[in-house]
Amino acid sequence: MDFQLKSHKKIRQLIERGVEISNPGTLDIGEEVNADQISEKGVKIYPGCRIYGSRTVISSGCKLGYEAPVTIEDCQLGSAVELKGGFFSKSVFLDKANMGMGAHVREGCILEEQVSGAHSVGLKQTILFPFVTLGSLINFCDCFMAGGTSRDNHSEVGSSYIHFNFTSDADKTTPSLIGDVPRGVMLNQPPIFLGGQGGIIGPVRLGYGNVVAAGSILRHDYSQDNQLIFEKAPASSVKDYIPAAYPGIDRVVENNILYVANLTALEEWYTHIRKPFLGAQPFGLLLYDGVMEQLSAAKKERLQRLKKMAQKAVSPSLKQLKSESISEKQALYKHMEDIEDVLCEKIQDDITEKAQEAFLQEFRQSGGNDQRPYIETIQKLPPDVSAKGVKWLQGIVDYYCQRISTVIPSLKLFGTF
Numbered sequence: 001m002d003f004q005l006k007s008h009k010k011i012r013q014l015i016e017r018g019v020e021i022s023n024p025g026t027l028d029i030g031e032e033v034n035a036d037q038i039s040e041k042g043v044k045i046y047p048g049c050r051i052y053g054s055r056t057v058i059s060s061g062c063k064l065g066y067e068a069p070v071t072i073e074d075c076q077l078g079s080a081v082e083l084k085g086g087f088f089s090k091s092v093f094l095d096k097a098n099m100g101m102g103a104h105v106r107e108g109c110i111l112e113e114q115v116s117g118a119h120s121v122g123l124k125q126t127i128l129f130p131f132v133t134l135g136s137l138i139n140f141c142d143c144f145m146a147g148g149t150s151r152d153n154h155s156e157v158g159s160s161y162i163h164f165n166f167t168s169d170a171d172k173t174t175p176s177l178i179g180d181v182p183r184g185v186m187l188n189q190p191p192i193f194l195g196g197q198g199g200i201i202g203p204v205r206l207g208y209g210n211v212v213a214a215g216s217i218l219r220h221d222y223s224q225d226n227q228l229i230f231e232k233a234p235a236s237s238v239k240d241y242i243p244a245a246y247p248g249i250d251r252v253v254e255n256n257i258l259y260v261a262n263l264t265a266l267e268e269w270y271t272h273i274r275k276p277f278l279g280a281q282p283f284g285l286l287l288y289d290g291v292m293e294q295l296s297a298a299k300k301e302r303l304q305r306l307k308k309m310a311q312k313a314v315s316p317s318l319k320q321l322k323s324e325s326i327s328e329k330q331a332l333y334k335h336m337e338d339i340e341d342v343l344c345e346k347i348q349d350d351i352t353e354k355a356q357e358a359f360l361q362e363f364r365q366s367g368g369n370d371q372r373p374y375i376e377t378i379q380k381l382p383p384d385v386s387a388k389g390v391k392w393l394q395g396i397v398d399y400y401c402q403r404i405s406t407v408i409p410s411l412k413l414f415g416t417f
Contacts, residue, residue, distance in 0.1 A: 007031070014038060014045075023047040039079075039282065046070075057286045059095075067101035067119075076290035078113075079281070091123075092290040100136070108298050110291055113375055114151055118159070125175075125301055127266075129184050130375060135159035135196060143176040143200070144262065146184025147208050148191035149379070155179070158196025158214060165202050169244050173256055173309040174202030175302055181262040182393035183208065185269050186386040187378050190226065203255035221251070244312040249328055254413050256306050260299055260343050261400040265393040267295050272360060277374040303340050310336045328411075335408045342403045352395040359388040 010029040015021055018040035027045065030052040041060035045051075048069030051058075056072055061080035064070045068085025075088050078095040086103030093099075097111040100119040105111075108125035117123075117134040122141065128134075129146035131154035138157055142165040147155035155178075165174040178200075183189050192206060195214030200206075204218050209226035212218065216231040246252065270291055278284035313329035347353075362385045367377060381389075405414040 010035065018043075020044040027051075037283065037286065055286075055290070057283050057290070059281075059283050059287075076283075076287050078283075078287055085119075090294070092287060092294055094287065108294055108301060110294050125298060127298070129155075129179070130187060131155065131191075133157070135161065139163065141165045142172060142174055142202060143178060144181075144259070145192065146179035146181070147189050149187055149189075153191055155191040155193070157194045158198065160197045161194055162199040163202060164199055169246070169309075169312055171309045171312065172305045173252055174305075175256060175259040176200050176202040176204045176206070177255070177259055177262060178204075178206045179208055180397075181265045181269070182390045182397060185266070185273075185378070185393065186381070186389060187375070188383075188386055203252060203259065205255060205258070221255070244315045246309070246313050246329065249313060249332065250411070250413060252309070253306070253332060253411070256302055257339070257343065257401065257404060257413070258397065260302050261397040263295055263299050263302075264343075264400065265396040267292065268356075268396060269393060270295070272356070273363070274374065277377070299343070303343065307336050307340070331408075331410045335411060338408050339404060342407055343400055345403075347396060347399050349395070349399050352392065352399055355388070355392040355395050359385070359392045362388055 007029050010031065010033060011021065011024045011027055013035045015024065017035060017038070019038060020043065021027060026047040028050045032054040033051055033056055034054055037056065038058040039060040043058055043060065044063045046065035049065040050069070050071040052072065053074030055074040055076070057076040059077055059079040059081070062077050063082045064072070066082070066084045070083050070085055071087045072083070073089040075090065076092045078093060078097070080096045081093045082098035083103070084099060085101035086099065086105070088103065088105045090107035091105050091109035092111070094112045096113055097115045099105065099117040099121060102120035103117060104122045106124040109123050110127045112128060113130040115128045115130065115132050118136040120137045121134050122139045124141040126140055126142070127144045131148040131151055132145050133154050134140060134157045136159045138159065139162045140157060141163060143163045145155055163176060165172055167174065178192055179189065190209035192208060193211045195212050195216060197214055198212060198216045200218045205221040205223045207223050207225040207227065210222055210229060212229045216229060217233065218229070218231055222229055270288065275288050278288045310333045314333045366381055366385050401414045
């Protein structure tokens with residue numbers, strides 16, 4: 001009873017602040033929720049919703065639970081976000097993002113401006129750049145997706161799509177880069193289309209402008225741009241199964257390292273570019289803190305998963321493998337701490353630093369400090385300025401790849417460096 005009284009007190013507090021609650025008796029709001037982090041402007045909470053967590057932020061114009069009850073736990077919502085029904089935990093939703101009924105969004109997700117999802121979408125450790133649109137009945141965990149220039153020209157994931165993120169060896173070294181951070185943040189790349197009733201067996205890299213035919217299950221990287229992709233199903237066969245064999249482990253390791261390097265590039269983008277824009281809006285710095293927390297957690301998640309795979313890769317089943325395959329796996333296990341150290345270190349590179357300074361100077365001169373919204377500012381950058389930004393961020397990604405190939409040459413990764 002005491003708990004109910006505290007919840008009712010919190011609900012009254014929100015109503016007094018101006019939050020529209022049509023049926024207060026059906027709500028449950030945790031005692032730890034900070035009412036000062038819920039805007040009094042245009043927020044509407046429909047019947048049956050539950051709001052928990054001291055870190056929860058609900059900005060102006062948000063609507064919760066229009067199609068079905070919503071549960072929120074330690075999420076940060078930008079302005080005009082609509083969560084129409086489902087469960088949302090430890091994730092960030094920037095301005096005008098929306099998700100339909102039956103959504104299940106767990107920790108580690110960042111949905112940037114105007115991201116849209118239809119009904120029954122499952123996400124975890126997922127990062128979606130502006131305008132990305134998800135159809136219905138989708139499981140899209142452990143991946144990054146960008147592409148598109150506006151709501152009318154957006155990357156799309158067709159209905160009944162799956163990102164297969166769990167292997168037969170019970171690990172998740174499967175993060176896929178659908179697009180990339182350096183080019184994606186500029187909001188000037190052609191959209192990516194993943195046809196419905198298809199899937200990706202992570203980790204996979206996919207270039208911009210690519211169209212994947214409906215029903216295709218991707219098992220290979222397609223890092224080139226503007227490709228029409230059809231993948232045939234494997235021929236029927238039966239063969240001996242060797243647990244933790246990890247065929248093509250070098251590709252898996254490379255894609256995981258590239259993923260973490262892209263996350264670091266995104267951290268730098270938020271630190272130097274996005275933070276001032278977010279700081280100019282109510283609750284914006286709380287949104288920024290939420291994003292940075294999720295990016296840090298995502299890097300730890302990826303390194304933890306890679307470390308677990310390295311441990312399994314030197315299991316007793318190695319005796320059944322070829323000697324060259326054994327040496328690759330032993331080298332990964334031996335140098336896993338070195339990989340972690342490199343990916344967690346701060347960049348110390350004059351070329352990358354100069355590229356950053358060159359872009360930031362051009363960015364400010366091109367209107368990066370005026371009062372225009374973030375999306376509009378990025379969309380109006382001259383192509384040569386955007387190119388400098390790509391050079392800076394790609395330099396960050398290349399730095400970590402080159403460092404690993406230099407510090408740990410026995411792994412024979414990133415042969416281009």
